[in-house]
Amino acid sequence: MFASRWRWNLNRSLAVLRFRGGKKNPLPIQRMExxxxxxxxxxxxxxxxxxxxxxxxxxxxxxxxxxxxxxCLHEAMDVDAxxxxxxxxxxxxxxxxxxxxxxxxxxxxxxxxxxxYTFLDDAPLEERRTRAVQLRRGLPVEAKELGRLDVAAIERxxxxxxxxxxxxxELHDLLLSVLVCRPRAENQQWFDELAASGRAMTVRVxxxxxxxxxxxxxxxxxxxxxxxxxxxxxxxxxxxxHELPATLAGARGGDGAPDPDVSAALALxxxxxxxxxxxxxxxxxxxxxxxxxxxxxxxxxxxxxxAMRGHFDxxxxxxxxxxxxxxxxxxxxxxxxxxRREIEPVSAQDFMRFLLxxxxxxxxxxxxxxxxxxxxxxQLQGFEVAAGAWEESIFSARVEQYKRQWLEDLCLSxxxxxxxxxxxxxxxxxxxxxxxxxxxxxxxxxxxxxxEDLPWLLRSARGGSLPDEPAHGPAxxxxxxxxxxxxxxxxxLRQATGRLPIEVEEGLWDLVARGMVTAxxxxxxxxLLSARESWKRRHRQDQRMRLGGRRAPSLRQGGEGRWAxxxxxxxxxxxxxxxxxxxxxxxxxxxxxxxxxxxARENLGIAWREVLWALxxxxxxxxxxxxxxVNGFAGEQYALPEAVEDLRRVRxxxxxxxxxxxxxxxxxxxxxxVLPGARVPAVRTNRITYKDGLALSEDQLPLAQRAAxxxxxxxxxxx
Numbered sequence: 001m002f003a004s005r006w007r008w009n010l011n012r013s014l015a016v017l018r019f020r021g022g023k024k025n026p027l028p029i030q031r032m033e034x035x036x037x038x039x040x041x042x043x044x045x046x047x048x049x050x051x052x053x054x055x056x057x058x059x060x061x062x063x064x065x066x067x068x069x070x071x072c073l074h075e076a077m078d079v080d081a082x083x084x085x086x087x088x089x090x091x092x093x094x095x096x097x098x099x100x101x102x103x104x105x106x107x108x109x110x111x112x113x114x115x116x117y118t119f120l121d122d123a124p125l126e127e128r129r130t131r132a133v134q135l136r137r138g139l140p141v142e143a144k145e146l147g148r149l150d151v152a153a154i155e156r157x158x159x160x161x162x163x164x165x166x167x168x169x170e171l172h173d174l175l176l177s178v179l180v181c182r183p184r185a186e187n188q189q190w191f192d193e194l195a196a197s198g199r200a201m202t203v204r205v206x207x208x209x210x211x212x213x214x215x216x217x218x219x220x221x222x223x224x225x226x227x228x229x230x231x232x233x234x235x236x237x238x239x240x241x242h243e244l245p246a247t248l249a250g251a252r253g254g255d256g257a258p259d260p261d262v263s264a265a266l267a268l269x270x271x272x273x274x275x276x277x278x279x280x281x282x283x284x285x286x287x288x289x290x291x292x293x294x295x296x297x298x299x300x301x302x303x304x305x306x307a308m309r310g311h312f313d314x315x316x317x318x319x320x321x322x323x324x325x326x327x328x329x330x331x332x333x334x335x336x337x338x339x340r341r342e343i344e345p346v347s348a349q350d351f352m353r354f355l356l357x358x359x360x361x362x363x364x365x366x367x368x369x370x371x372x373x374x375x376x377x378x379q380l381q382g383f384e385v386a387a388g389a390w391e392e393s394i395f396s397a398r399v400e401q402y403k404r405q406w407l408e409d410l411c412l413s414x415x416x417x418x419x420x421x422x423x424x425x426x427x428x429x430x431x432x433x434x435x436x437x438x439x440x441x442x443x444x445x446x447x448x449x450x451x452e453d454l455p456w457l458l459r460s461a462r463g464g465s466l467p468d469e470p471a472h473g474p475a476x477x478x479x480x481x482x483x484x485x486x487x488x489x490x491x492x493l494r495q496a497t498g499r500l501p502i503e504v505e506e507g508l509w510d511l512v513a514r515g516m517v518t519a520x521x522x523x524x525x526x527x528l529l530s531a532r533e534s535w536k537r538r539h540r541q542d543q544r545m546r547l548g549g550r551r552a553p554s555l556r557q558g559g560e561g562r563w564a565x566x567x568x569x570x571x572x573x574x575x576x577x578x579x580x581x582x583x584x585x586x587x588x589x590x591x592x593x594x595x596x597x598x599x600a601r602e603n604l605g606i607a608w609r610e611v612l613w614a615l616x617x618x619x620x621x622x623x624x625x626x627x628x629x630v631n632g633f634a635g636e637q638y639a640l641p642e643a644v645e646d647l648r649r650v651r652x653x654x655x656x657x658x659x660x661x662x663x664x665x666x667x668x669x670x671x672x673x674v675l676p677g678a679r680v681p682a683v684r685t686n687r688i689t690y691k692d693g694l695a696l697s698e699d700q701l702p703l704a705q706r707a708a709x710x711x712x713x714x715x716x717x718x719x
Contacts, residue, residue: 154277340627
């Protein structure tokens, strides 16, 4: 930090020039010159810190040094606030509470992920102790939500955790860890050596006549006090009866006897560390404790975050099982690694072929009827497309023999709703030239969505922001009328606002562009898009006034329905994790495979890292697969299980020179994002042609298709 801001101040003071002789001074030369000046002005900082004299560094009284220190302490950092927090902690105004977490705190991520230049010395990155700390040691979800664990992974972890004893010293270490254990015939000789030297004993626990008969257990002499507390109330017998030497009497950590529950938790902790998933009955058998005592000890370990309960190993039955957290995390990691090794990544071309089928654009994959149209909206909801392109380019490409009446039926029945989710940029929204109105345009982006998903889709696109309201003009009058009266028909809006029909329509469209209103049917959008032509005809009819000053009736498109306000959901997000999971589920439904590059054309108001954590939770629950599915893209990738199978089929299928033409506003316009080459602007007049998943250039198109570029798009059946 100091070196960077030192160089900036040297540039500002012209001590180190950015340009010399009319040419740009190379950055390496600037760094060398700034380092030379630092060595001359501030030699204590330029010297090796390992060989520097002890004590505080003497800061030279130099204007550039003072300015750089001020920039570091007050611009890059807030040292005044730090001093205030430290003083309040020292005075007791801020209470500190230490927590033992299962993985590093987020406050330590910056130093754990530090680059080599973060440190003062020149040691290689591989030798840093911070590299030994793993950030994802814990589990992304609760143990009960984990997906099915691999049997081979469970057995592998059990084999890794089981102690491989190579002598009496390692047996003694094991006894110190597990407190008590059942005798082992293969280790009897080593135990006899420990017993002869006074370091181990056999403890005989009388049976209770119900759960256990008399049992003999091994224990270390150092753990005698804990064993006595473990079986308090029982007449235990130690053989040989070794007393703890006086020099080790303080090893218990206090003069009093250990607590029985603490002793039980200590014994269970040791056995969980070397056992993997076990049941309460298995632990009771290993420790000779009653199941009730085992449950008490496990509850204590669960509260500490050491043990987790759930159903992990099907071979142990359907009952509740327990496992040490770090062993369960290792089993989960092995399971994920095995699933990811089964995946063979595909090329970008094959991934594009997959997407053309996943979104039902390829021949033979189109949806049919109203149910098919509803499924298409369910997949594309939240993705905004030009209003004039939905029917002529999007639905017609995905639904076989698409009819407008199907869309109207779904909208008027309450299944679907349309509107703009993203907030329009505030530039010149309320300039005097706009007058609070907007000319209807086919390029205005809108989206279709299921009505029940509208609240979280608004949240995902806008976060906690609200659209800017018009300050004046027809749009303001229409907005106030809708707020005062609720949903209204077009004729009611004309009467309530006292505006001309063309003004009401322009005001409505301005509110549509701001993402504030919607209508019962999509016929309202068609009506507004043809507003100017309709207004010319109505204006000629209005010249013939009726008696009483009433206007001549005008025919509007059927199915328009009423206009209403979209919900205004401002403020902080109540459940960010739930919202991130809903967004992640929608992205998976739309693309099948999700990675960062695919978000280039998405409108999201939440950060990618939140979506990424949601995808990790999905993988932990076994709902999605993680791994490398598409070559050539960095970052984590996740896919639905059915998408993985479709990817395999596409990779194995032969390429048949399949040609598919789409509008550039289509979500599958991924030129320059997934496919190589320049990006194609998402404009209604642009077209993209794919051949076996690759975009064709203009000179590669057949002559007939090049001639058809200038023709109108196919018309949509009206019923």
